[in-house]
Amino acid sequence: MAFHISHRPVPISDLHPSLISPSVKGVIIGKTDARGFPDRKNFGEERYTFSFTVRDSPGHFINASCWGKEEYIRSLAASFRIGDCVVIENPLVQTKDIERDERFCPATSSYYKLSVSEMHSSVSVCSSLDVDTELLSLLYLPVKEPHDYYSLGDIVANGQSFDGKIINILAAVRLVGETKNFITSDNRNGQRCEIKLFDETVSSFPMICWDKESILLAQTWLPGETVIFASDIRVGYDSYRHCMTATIISKSIVTTNPDTDEANQLFNYIKEYAASGGFENEDDVLSDTINICSITDVYNVRQLKQKAQENGDKSDPVYGIVYAFISTLNIDSEINKIIRTRCVKCRFQIDDMSNTCKNPSCENAMNVTSSIASFELLVDVSDHTGTLQFCNLSGNAAEKTLDCTVDGFLRLTEEQKTALKWKLLLERCKIYLKIFTSSSSRTGLRINVLSCKIAEPEEASQILST
Known part of the structure; x- marks a missing residue:
């Protein structure tokens, strides 16, 4: 098969392992925290990684994983957020194993995945002059079909039979709680933030964020004015509080104020609810x-x-x-x-x-x-x-x-x-x-x-x- 070198961004739909030094431009729609794990090749040392999901068109988005030393990974992870437009230079394009690669990462439309290495690749945030408005508009399109979701009432009604299920939710934000910091059993820093959701069927439903990236996103939501479409979110029964809850996980992609008929209908409900003194x-x-x-x-x-x-x-x-x-x-x-x-x-x-x-x-x-x-x-x-x-x-x-x-x-x-x-x-x-x-x-x-x-x-x- 012939190899060729890319001189301008390659659409995600055209990515292939045969590409040499590809460049990918898109908007970040999902991102995980940086984390370390034991390096099997170097005893006593740790390797660090984090992943993100980038989108360049309504139907095409792809996962990228970054690998390297702690200083590099933490610096790179802090350099961009969900909602930023980025250019990824010279990533390795690999065929993904759907069962393994999408077990903990968002399900994507691409057959491939990107690997960003410290030695050969780079990720840079686009300047305001280089940001494409069409890319920014993708932030308001859910990655799942807009009608493919459960109402909060459906979740409550199904109760414990939904325990552990991965589903999609369309809901409004009622309250964003304060972030609580804690130390894990293995002496790592952790954080937790609880968001209260509501819709036409349920007045208050808890959703939990455990990672910094989803908490930063949640802190941009305005209570009583924000609708979210959360794809691949886990719901479960909280035996301590005797109620159903939702949790944002590494597979989740949360779209803020989605531009869909279903979301607009819920947004109209929010306005009427507020006007009625709700x-x-x-x-x-x-x-x-x-x-x-x-x-x-x-x-x-x-x-x-x-x-x-x-x-x-x-x-x-x-x-x-x-x-x-x-x-x-x-x-x-x-x-x-x-x-x-x-x-x-x-x-x-x-x-x-x-x-x-x-x-x-x-x-x-x-x-x-x-x-x-x-x-x-x-x-x-x-x-x-x-x-x-x-x-x-x-x-x-x-x-x-x-x-x-x-x-x-x-x-x-x-x-x-x-x-x-x-x-x-x-x-x-x-x-x-x-x-x-x-x-x-x-x-x-x-x-x-x-x-x-x-x-x-x-x-x-x-x-x-x-």
């Missing part, structure tokens, strides 16, 4: 998936306020325990002030007069056939250092605190309601709280009561004495 009800619709047994930090009211204020605009809330009193508990108010009826479908409030869902995007908006009533109380929590006002005590937490279901409460007489109120009011309680700053709140803080029960006297005395 994001004002974060406490109501964002389930607190944290296991309260994992909350161990004890504060007084003043310390907890300071902790939340120090946290500032960070999206992650502060969790803590206070041994304090319920100083306001208006369960003898008008029923519509303490019990609300919500649509089972979207969790928006139902207009009792017209029996319609207040979410115009809900498919049950005009005729609610299924609803749920729940406690939605505002309580004050006080100790000797101050008071937390307007804490939200709702749902299961309220039922457990009152030791009474909604149906049972509706059957109580006024005298029984008053007796129930004074069983809790001004009693020392052990209260688990979730607290974060909020510009829309009257106090500047948004507070959820996750659990509240009468404190054991000996336990409370020991804690307070310290």
Whole structure:
């Protein structure tokens, strides 16, 4: 077979192992972290590698692996990000083994893969003058068919039968959590970031990022304004939180604000949802998936306020325990002030007069056939250092605190309601709280009561004495 030398970028569709010194130009659509592993040829030393996926047309993209010493690999990995246009000079074009090479890498349209070596190859980022707008437009095209995805409702409905499956997801971003750093068992640095997703079917669904590259990408997403198409993402059942979650893995390619009909439809839903006040009800619709047994930090009211204020605009809330009193508990108010009826479908409030869902995007908006009533109380929590006002005590937490279901409460007489109120009011309680700053709140803080029960006297005395 004849060999020829390339003098200008070769389209990915034309790549072949017979090419000598090829050049490839494209946009980075996926990338992994640099990592080291033992060098089998040199005992005691490590080789380093990372991989990325480059695309140059709607139908063509290819994986590239970079190999070399730690300094070279870490420097090269830090020189470009997902979304950058690059030129790859003199990579080795190899025929890929689909079963082996795509086990941990994205599935690509090419029959080949690229190998970038420290000695013979280079990867350079295009200057702003050299960036092709057609290449940048590829960032908004999913690598899978735009209709080939599961809704979040499908994942939740299938539950544990989906545990470990690799699927595609189309969803909107509701919240991007703070990055948490940790040390692994083999003394390496790790990181974790949790994103809350939502769509027309589910109000909050957790997605986890474990690598720096996906976390950097997630930090560019604007909550309430971003739609993502995540291809080849792993879903699983979290037995600790008793819910389904998604995880970005090395095979995943995440497209931000994809230019598809399906994504545009979801984006329109986001706008309608926001206009309807959906994001004002974060406490109501964002389930607190944290296991309260994992909350161990004890504060007084003043310390907890300071902790939340120090946290500032960070999206992650502060969790803590206070041994304090319920100083306001208006369960003898008008029923519509303490019990609300919500649509089972979207969790928006139902207009009792017209029996319609207040979410115009809900498919049950005009005729609610299924609803749920729940406690939605505002309580004050006080100790000797101050008071937390307007804490939200709702749902299961309220039922457990009152030791009474909604149906049972509706059957109580006024005298029984008053007796129930004074069983809790001004009693020392052990209260688990979730607290974060909020510009829309009257106090500047948004507070959820996750659990509240009468404190054991000996336990409370020991804690307070310290």
